[in-house]
Amino acid sequence: MLLPLPPGDFQAYLFDCDGTITDSMPVHYQAWQEALAEWGADFPEDLFYAWGGRPAADIIVDLNARQGLAMPVATVNEHRESLFQSRLATVQAVPGVLQHLQDAYGRVPFAVVSGSTRDSVTASLTALGLLDRFPVLVCAEDYANPKPDPEPYLTAARLLGADPATCVVFEDTELGVQAAKAAGMAYVKVPPPWERAGAG
Incomplete structure (x- = not known):
């Protein structure tokens, strides 16, 4: 099930990690x-x-x-x-998000914006063979104010050289969605595991 993008011409894709890229x-x-x-x-x-x-x-x-x-x-x-x-080893990628990663890789720059540590994010993405897709990782050590503050997402946009208004965020949590909105970014809400299981 491909998650629909909001309307817009996006210059960067920003992804939460746990529950968004990884079904963890x-x-x-x-x-x-x-x-x-x-x-x-x-x-x-x-x-x-x-x-x-x-x-x-x-x-x-x-x-x-x-x-x-x-x-x-x-x-x-x-x-x-x-x-x-x-x-x-038991963790898989979230299918609807993985498809966006595969479709847009090489065309749009990506970043991960996570509340987890860099070690945790790196281990998760390495296990899925996806670490090389992300030139920018913004993790718990990289900002003072966590989600729902916009700082983590604004930091990622700055590191990618992207205007926040041209970024789209993929998020599975309400705190993350609030952070994306506060940063002035469009977002895709990733359903929780129990909803995805029912979507087939």
């Missing part, structure tokens, strides 16, 4: 559940998807505050990331 959100959730279990932290699946696009360290800080816990942020985050990367 279910695998991320499994990794979160395992990493948090030893600390007795609760992370319901609906909240996991609602918080999609947020840096993992921020999520751990918020879970600590909400649940009166003192999880060591760096330790939990590293464990979660190692659990995720150990399962990367």
